[in-house]
Amino acid sequence: MTTIHEVAAAAGVSISTVSYALSGKRPVSEKTRRRIEDAAQSLGYQPDAGARMLAGRRTNIFALTEPLRADTHAPTHMAFVLATAVAARHRGYDILLLTDEQTSEGMNRVAASNLVDAILVLDVAPDDERVEIARSVRTPTIFIGLPDDQRDLTCVDLDFEAAGHLAVDRLADAGSDRILLLGQTEVSYRKSNFPRRLLRGVQERSDARAVALTWTSSGALATEPAVVRAAITAALDDGIRAFIVHAADDVHEILLGILGERGLRLGVDVSIVSAAASFDTAMLPAPIDTIPLVPQDSCELAVEIAVRRLEDPRLPAQIHLIPPIYRPAGSIAPARE
């Protein structure tokens, strides 16, 4: 194992100079810096993590807590974990996984032992137990998602209500005055906040614009094709021609399938907006206007905020809502006449 001493010896300088040259925390003459870097390079020097933590009071590790709940959608969840890991590495941080069972015990443990510089919280529940812990530990904690009680918390999330407004606006602008919202599974409305937030946004704006809104979930625990088909069929029979979909990809496929069966043309006879989709809607059999939920955006912002708070611990807690964007794909039927 190469230590800083060996690098110093090889470069003919003191260990403090090596430390400063590599960290850049003190100006070092161009010449010696090169010598040091060369020595470090050729010796394959990598600072000892433990020593660095101890002396520097920095671990360069973030904890990521992820309680895999009943309603956790594996692919979406993985996208968030991956996006967080990538964003963290970009800033020089590694991710320590705190799964399940011990998310709360784990948060306390890593905080008390100074194992991590910050904690990122995924898969936030309305009454999340991690809220209390976040308040009690000294380690900066960032929620990716919103719990009910946000007092003194730092949170990052897509502005789901604004997404709801946006979806209704586009449809209403194109003349729709009756909309079916195909929502998430029932369990997710109980165990998470974001489905409700989108629903609320859609409801608010529907009321404001005098749009008649029908709403249905896509199943109890998972997508139930029969339930979804029934809702869509009833809506179509009822003359509804505008849909907001806030659900998994399979729900989109069912909807497109039924339209096909009935010979209804997307963007001509029928309008669809996919709201807060975390999967790639380009994979669907037909192009659909989308208000995407981009894991990278939330996770990068969360990491950035964590880094900022480490640089300036006096930064106040704050809720960061990411404004939704609208990605048109021609699935809105233009207003008639």
Place this chain on the structure above:
Amino acid sequence: MTTIHEVAAAAGVSISTVSYALSGKRPVSEKTRRRIEDAAQSLGYQPDAGARMLAGRRTNIFALTEPLRADTHAPTHMAFVLATAVAARHRGYDILLLTDEQTSEGMNRVAASNLVDAILVLDVAPDDERVEIARSVRTPTIFIGLPDDQRDLTCVDLDFEAAGHLAVDRLADAGSDRILLLGQTEVSYRKSNFPRRLLRGVQERSDARAVALTWTSSGALATEPAVVRAAITAALDDGIRAFIVHAADDVHEILLGILGERGLRLGVDVSIVSAAASFDTAMLPAPIDTIPLVPQDSCELAVEIAVRRLEDPRLPAQIHLIPPIYRPAGSIAPARE
């Protein structure tokens, strides 16, 4: 932050006694041990991770490398990550995530900086680049899966070939002499080893027992229902009544659906064995004999081996194949006459 000094002061002993009392590495009188434990408890003492790493040359962290590849099945992958994390925590270890892009750079980095005690490798490819790195770093590395070149490597995996043998044996024992193997996606046969290993096991035993084997993949990149339906239909039309399924849950559903359409009774007219299924086959619409691939088993064994190697670094590298088990559910049609 409470340090070991404060605990020592509170208990009226030296810090070394505190250290020994809490680690149990030296006998400490019952009385003082209690005093120390009480003090530690009431002060909420948690040893500093950095200090511990530095002094103890142990980090109590395992790295988990997971290059999310094209053929990665999210739910299965998550099950492995979760199982690893749980098993590691049981032994007192945390998991540091090394995702994608930097799996190789990351392995070198965490090894050189002594950030982790061992490295666990997930999602192993036939020509995995991590094999070379595992050989070059001092950090013990355990593969969960088998690469082509296993020289000097420690690997853990289900014995897929034995699983193939087992599946054929059961069907052949019940009188089947013609079998259709519904396999994984094509890409997985190129990017992973386990599908081929199961296939080989099935082929070997089919040859040995004079069973006529037909084999088909379930699609190019993902399950393609049309492809699967066609293969099943052709087989049934051809009189084949025995199936080994080594594929995702949806393939099972398609097969059961077609049997239903044709009025073929499972376990009476037709036999099915699900081989190396990593999902819960009890979720399927009908009970099916299963040779399960249990992530917990592989991951727990991997963690255990890692721990053993840390305790005794002289243990030789070794391939550990987990023998398959057969879980009957009545989906094998008994031999006629």
Place this chain on the structure above:
DNA sequence: TTGAAAGCGGTACCAA
């Protein structure tokens, strides 16, 4: 059974 003290490998302050 217990304590004193020498590291572990860095960081960062104080001098020069």
Place this chain on the structure above:
DNA sequence: TTGGTACCGCTTTCAA
């Protein structure tokens, strides 16, 4: 621009 050195908080050897 550089060097010397006092920690950081714990583990473990050596002594008592």
